[in-house]
Amino acid sequence: YAKDNGFDVILIDTAGRMQNNAPLMRALTKLVALNRPNLVLFVGEALVGNDGVDQLKLFNKALHDYSDSTTPRLIDGMILTKFDTIDDKVGAAVSMVHNTGQPIMFVGTGQKYTNLNKLNVKKVLKALIN
Numbered sequence: 001y002a003k004d005n006g007f008d009v010i011l012i013d014t015a016g017r018m019q020n021n022a023p024l025m026r027a028l029t030k031l032v033a034l035n036r037p038n039l040v041l042f043v044g045e046a047l048v049g050n051d052g053v054d055q056l057k058l059f060n061k062a063l064h065d066y067s068d069s070t071t072p073r074l075i076d077g078m079i080l081t082k083f084d085t086i087d088d089k090v091g092a093a094v095s096m097v098h099n100t101g102q103p104i105m106f107v108g109t110g111q112k113y114t115n116l117n118k119l120n121v122k123k124v125l126k127a128l129i130n
Helices: 022-035 050-065 091-100 121-129
Strands: 041-045 077-081 104-108
Touching (some): 022 050, 041 050, 077 091, 091 104, 091 121
Parallel strands (some): 041 077
16 A cells, blocks of 8 residues: 555554553564564553563563564564653663663654654763763
8 A cells, every 4th residue: 555655654553552462462463574664663651660671571572472484573663652751760761772672762752743752862871870
C-alpha cells in the first residue's frame, strides 16, 4: 500500500501490546517479519521506573522467542513518554539503554506531536551527577 501510494514513512502502532501476552506478541513478531520495517521502536512510560526496564526486556525477549528467523529482529531504539514527569529520576532510562544497547530516540514531554523531542543527553547526565 505504501509503495503504491508513494509514502516514505509508515507508522504501525501496535496499540499497547503487552510483552507478557503471548498471542499478541506472536502477532507482533509476525507483523515485523512480514513488513520488514526500517525501525522497531519500543514505546514505554518513563515514570514507571525499573518496571520499564523489565517491560523492555520481556518485549525484546518475546520478539526473539516468537520469531521463526535464525536472526530475529529486536528493537532498534526506544521512545519514552511522560519524560517531563521524572525530574532527576533518570536511572531507569539509562538502564534501558544499557540493557539493550539501543538508544532512546525520542522522549515525550506533552500531549502534542510537537512535544516529541530528541533526548537531551547533557540534561540526563547533569541529573545523574547532581
